[in-house]
Amino acid sequence: MAQGQPVIVLPEGTNRILGRDAQRNNILAGKVLAETVRTTLGPKGMDKMLVDGLGDIVVTNDGVTILKEMDIEHPAAKMLVEVAKTQEDEVGDGTTTAVIIAGELLKKSESLLDMDIHPTIVAMGYRQAAEKAQEILDDISIDDVGGDTLIKVAMTAMTGKGTEKAREPLAKLVVDAVTQVAEDEKVDTDHIKIEKKDGAIVEDSELIQGVIIDKERVHPGMPKSLKNAKIALLNSPLEVKETEVDAEIRITDPAQMTAFIQQEETMVKDMVNKIVDSGANVLFAQKGIDDLAQHYLAKAGVLAVRRVKKSDIEKLAKATGATVISNLDDLSLDDLGDAGSVEEKKVSGEDMIFVENAKEAKSVTLLVRGSTKHVVDEIERAIDDAIGVVAATVEDGKVVAGGGAPEIEIAKKLNDFADSISGREQLAVKAFAESLEVVPKTLAENAGLDSIDSLVDLRAAHEKSAYMGLDVFSGGVTDMKEAGVIEPKRVKKQAIQSASEAAEMILRIDDVIASTSTPAPDMGGMDPSMGGMPPMM
Incomplete structure (x- = not known):
């Protein structure tokens, strides 16, 4: 072979991004995606209007629906969409939570990488923190699951999803439907059919025994x-x-x-x-x-x-x-x-x-009504989420408080746990703890409250009780267990698990090789504050 002759391994036109550039690129994609759905979180979250190539409109604040409807091309962003889809399939709710936690984990990892901490160490720290978080979640979960609890769980899942005025009657319909199809504490949600028809008010929705x-x-x-x-x-x-x-x-x-x-x-x-x-x-x-x-x-x-x-x-x-x-x-x-x-x-x-x-009557139908097609579509998505969480509660028999309470408690205990770890993983565990606080912080921001004041109040309240969460309607800190704002433990368990696994996987990537047919995942010219998605289209 002639001296100095180049060795061509990859075909001409292949795009390749190496090392820190690849990591920054992937982290930025994750941050932008999380930023896009972030404003939809919580009872006071805003909606997104998505228009496809044919002019069809979807108006929703359901995280997984937004991500499915968006035409995303960036490979790292696609991995976060998978997190939302898994969350939807496993539990039916908490898709936005899972994505924003994953986005925040990536954001915090950036400052750790800048401190010259190896990505593998960060990933190992995140894994340790995720395992500890599951243990803490077990400790703070509530076992009391009666009919009243199921209605509260359904109402919490439907809050802020266009069903406000008919939340209670719809929650009762969902609980009746799930308890009827439940067999030996197992619920096959396929046996609950949702049939939707516009042209009537939400309160006209009914449960058909058949x-x-x-x-x-x-x-x-x-x-x-x-x-x-x-x-x-x-x-x-x-x-x-x-x-x-x-x-x-x-x-x-x-x-x-x-x-x-x-x-x-x-x-x-x-x-x-x-x-x-x-x-x-x-x-x-x-x-x-x-x-x-x-x-x-x-x-x-x-x-x-x-x-x-x-x-x-x-x-x-x-x-x-x-x-x-x-x-x-x-x-x-x-x-x-x-x-x-x-x-x-x-x-x-x-x-x-x-x-x-x-x-x-082991198969029932919910006839969902709404004034227009878009309204009835969004109510159907809310009911779908409610069915998922009620089914998860019936099967597991464990719930946690809502309103950001579990995230603050896990963050507090993870910080204590971090002090017991030697080595650089300690910094990753602390970053994981801080990342979880993005949930109450976002709830406060979306409700127009001061996120820093809310976080400080929540941390102080958690010295006394693990159930203190943010009441976005009053703006204060309240006992969520007493207020009836509760979610299945499975929602939080799955969200933390899948978010940390996705973040670990993205962090370990140091080389992105894209074939000629795939455009390079260029993030230049993107404005995250505008939810800027041009390079993902």
Whole structure:
């Protein structure tokens, strides 16, 4: 090889950022993302309006919805979006908290890196602090979980999410729904269906003991409502099957044509007879229903609905005790489900099928109402969060105080813990403790209070009680346990865990290699104070 000839390892045009530049770049991306959602935290948080390429509008203050709707391209920022998504999947609430804690951990790590502390040491300190934080969280959690507690948890989750005036009735609906589908202290939230319709006030929302299907009868001759319904669920089409392979039928005589059509009709009639003979008077089909079959079903007085979503068929099976049938030959009385009534009702100008007073009632539907589409969408997101936190509380049986109380208590105990550690990790543990204080600090800022005064008052109050939090409505420090502002322990546990793991992972990156098709993650020209997102678009 000739002397001094360059060795080309990466393809031409590859963008590469090394060492401290890569770390600063990633930390800045995390800080900007946290700054973007920060103003939405708490009861007095503001909303964001997001407009996509098609002009569709989303108005929300739900952290994960904002991050999902934003078109983010920076790789480190994408990692923080994953934190929010995990938080949403695991608990359903606390997405904004998780992201701002992760952003603050990255921000504090910057000053540690400037002091020439190695990123691995910072990451190790953060890991130690996160483990200790979980222990402290166990110590300050409250075991008392009754029906009243569940309503308080639901109301806390919905505060500041556009449901203010109907918070209490909605919280009661959510608690009723969760307790009904709970089995052996396990809650499958898939069995709670949320159906939304605009054109009414929030207070008109109701809980249906069964399932609502956003469809209408397939034939106007069918009955509109039936009592003591026997329900058949079919996941195959109710029509004459076509041959599996390409086939050609040659007809040489008009009489053969007539016989062929009659044969098809007979086959369809046989199918309908099998349904009627089983004793079913309601049919929900996942696939299509032939026009002729619709006619025969209407004549037999069967209420039929076609092209029902698979998820709805599963919910109907859970609610009514019916078995989903693939082959009509197998249909018998034992496979049918029971419901007190099946009725087609008009809701906001559209027909919907209400399957009520179901036998099992292990699947329920929340019919959410609101004045406009955007209002009802935001209420649905609030109810979704409330269902998640109530389910987590039912399963774990442990709650913590809200209003920034656990963060202040954990920060206080972590500072004591840091003094017992030798070495540079001590500084990282102290930085972790300070980072957690971003939650009460942000709550105060969003409520228009002085964040420094609020933090000082909270720290002083925590010398006496671990449940003292910030009351953003009065501006003072209050016992959150007494005030009924409580959250599931799982929300805080998951937020601290995922935020610290994401921060550790980002800190350990010292080389960003982007392929030619990916634009370099350039953060220049970004104004974090404006929530500046240009380089992330």
